[in-house]
Structure formats: C-alpha cells, structure tokens
Amino acid sequence: MDVNPSYSKIEIESWQLLVRVCRRWRSLVFGSPRRLNLRLVCTPKTPTSDTLDVWPALPLLIRGNMNPSPGVDNIIAALGQNNRVCEVFLSGLADRESEKVLGAMRVPFPELSELWFSSHDSGTPPVAPDSFLGGSAPQLRTFQLSGIPFPGLPKLLLSTTHLVLLFLSNIPHSGYVSPEEMVALLSVLSSLQRFHLKFQSPQSRPASESRRPRPPKRSVIPSLNYFKFKGAIEYLEDLVTFIDAPQLCDLDIDLFNQVDFDGPRLAQFISRTPTFGAHDEALVILGDTAVSIELKCRASDGSPPLLMIGTLCSGPVRQLSSVAQICNSCLPFLSRVEDLYIQEHLYSQLVWNYDAIDNTIWLEFLLPFHSVKTLSIRGLGARYRDRPPRNRRDRGVAQPTEDFCRGAQAIGTFGGFPGKYWAVHCSTRTLRSLHHHFCLE
16 A cells, blocks of 8 residues: 555545454454554544554554644654654644654654654744654654744754655745755765755855855765756755755746856756757746746657746846846757747746847847747736637647738847747737847847
C-alpha cells in the first residue's frame, strides 16, 4: 500500500476491514505486517490512547491541521511512541500547539522517514529547538519546513544522508542560513533530488562585505534534478557559485523586486549545467504584479528541461525593464531561441500604457534574441473574439493586416531578426504602437 500524503485515513487503514472478517483473516493480516505495509493514522481527532491499546504496535502516521484544532493532546500522545512514528504531516501550527509538539520531538525518532511541518501564524513564528529529533534523523527521506525558523537545521541535515526531498519554504529572517552554510549541507546530501529554498523577506541576503570570491573547487550535488528558489539575487548568486548540479533539469526562480538584477554567476551556473544548453523556445508572461520568462526545448524526449526566472513587480515599464535585465544578465543561450512568445497572464488586468515605454527598453529586451524566427504577441491589452491558433502552423496562415505587416517588419528590422513568419495575436492598437516604437531611429 502506498502511503502518499494525499491518501486519507480511511484509505490507509482500509486493511482493518479484512481483520474483522474472521480470526483466520486477522491472523493472516497481522502475520505479515511489513509485507502488507500496515499503518495506523493518528490525527488531532483520533482518540490516540484508545487506538494504541486496540491495535498491535504498527508504524504510526501522524497527520492533521492544528489550527483550529483542540486535539493537540492526541498528537502529543502519538508522538510519545517515537520508536514507531515513521511519518509526521502537521500544518497550521500556532504558538501554543507548536511549543507542545516541537517539545515532544526533542528525542530521536529512529524510524522517521517523512516530516512536513508548516506554520501560518501571523505573529512570532514557532522556533524548532536545537535538540529537535535529538539532533539526528538518519532515515529521513522527505523534510519540509514552512514558516518555522530552525537554528539546529545544519546539524540535523548533516545526519540525513538519505534525504531525497528538502523543502524549506517561507523562511523568516530569524531563520536565515547563509549561502556558505547551505552549500556545506547540500554537499553531503548525495541523494537529494528536489530542493526548495524560499525566503519570506528581502532582508534575507548576504551582506556585501561578507560575499566570498569564487572557490577553486565547487561541491557537486549529483542527484539534484529540481531546484526552486525564492529570494534575493545576491543570495542565489553566492549559492550557485559554490555548487554544480549535472542532473538539474528544472530550475524555477522567483526573485524579490529590486532595482538591479545582476546575475553573472547565475548565468555561469546555467551555462555549465548540461541540460540547459538546448533551449530554443522562450515565453514571457506579464501579469498584474509579476513578470517571468520561461525557456523550453521543443525537441526533447519526455519532460522537457524547464528554466524559469520571474520577479514580483507591477506596471509595463517596470516589468519589461526587469525582464530585459534578467535576459541580459542571468540567461545565457538566448541567441539560440527560435520561438519567442510574449503574452499576458490568463487572469491579468494589466493596462498597457505604450507611450510610457521607451524604445530603448524594447531594444534592451530583444537584443539577446539573435535567432528568433517566430515572434508571437498575445494580449497586451487585447481581448480576443476569435480562438487563438491551435498550433505553430496555424499561426503562419492567418491573413495579416497591413498594420501587422508593418509592425512585424519594423520589429524584425530593428531587432535584426531573420524572421520567417510572425504571429501576433493582439489588438491593432498594440501593433500600431510597436510599429511606432521600432520605426523610430
């Protein structure tokens, strides 16, 4: 039986129906508890003491939302069986509940393989003690901590040599871990495949005087294939300076809004990651409060390698300027992109003020794309009456208007594109504006 966290208590404990059929079935089921992967689920609503008295000493899964929940005593009772607990999934931890729960987990949990803790308390976040899990969790494979500072994290993770998934999300500034400390942790996690590192505040960044030069040797994270980061670009720059991830195929970056996005070390990290060398498709998405660029590979087998960088900002000028800086500073290989798509977010209410966008911003954004053959602009203030084309071929056969031809030719000439065809799914006003911008010397 799979014990995926999305499975309910009823699904996981469905084996209990079999043991109630007859004594023989009960004997067969309990005779092979490991083969049948029998588990007991304890929640805040579970009368834990009664459950533990009724059933044999089977492995325990502890799950539930602690806010609002009066059942913290049931969770504490289940955690008291620390030698049997193999998974803990608790969300909504508030001050009172978290103190009791975290206090009950100061001892070792030798069988614990999955641990998910999240706090959404708007006040002072709960703090995991240094003695959490006795400072060691050798069987841990999944660890997620959200909104909870943990001073003892470096010590604990040094013992989790079998860790496959590490999600550190919504990290308050009081839980800041320096890039150097994080690299030291990652260097011993040879089995790590998925890694989230998401900070809560732009304050969580290295001081300029503490930033170190490039090391003579980088740490290799051999199994990492997915990395999601949210934070300041200075932190990310220092982190990727010290690591290599040869199997990385999915990189998702959310940068805090700032004036300058200077990322030469990030560009070097992307350049030396083998899977990111074949991107030939770029998608720029403009939303109400964020802008992002995604790079993909059309011809890849299976799931294509994906590289996405975005930042929180609003207004067309700021968004276009930000994505232009990101393209020019952080992203190598844009000269290989053949298909460039620019579109609004699906639910965007963004209002484009074309007169406020200087021509040089458009030029700065488009200059890295030397080999674009297809430019597709969708939306940017337009609302469709006709359904957008279903595939790339359909985009080339629509009868273009005179404005379309002039606008496309102007963009192609100004950007130096060898465009074979252009697909512009936006308003005539957008095309006139683009034509106006790009025809100006």
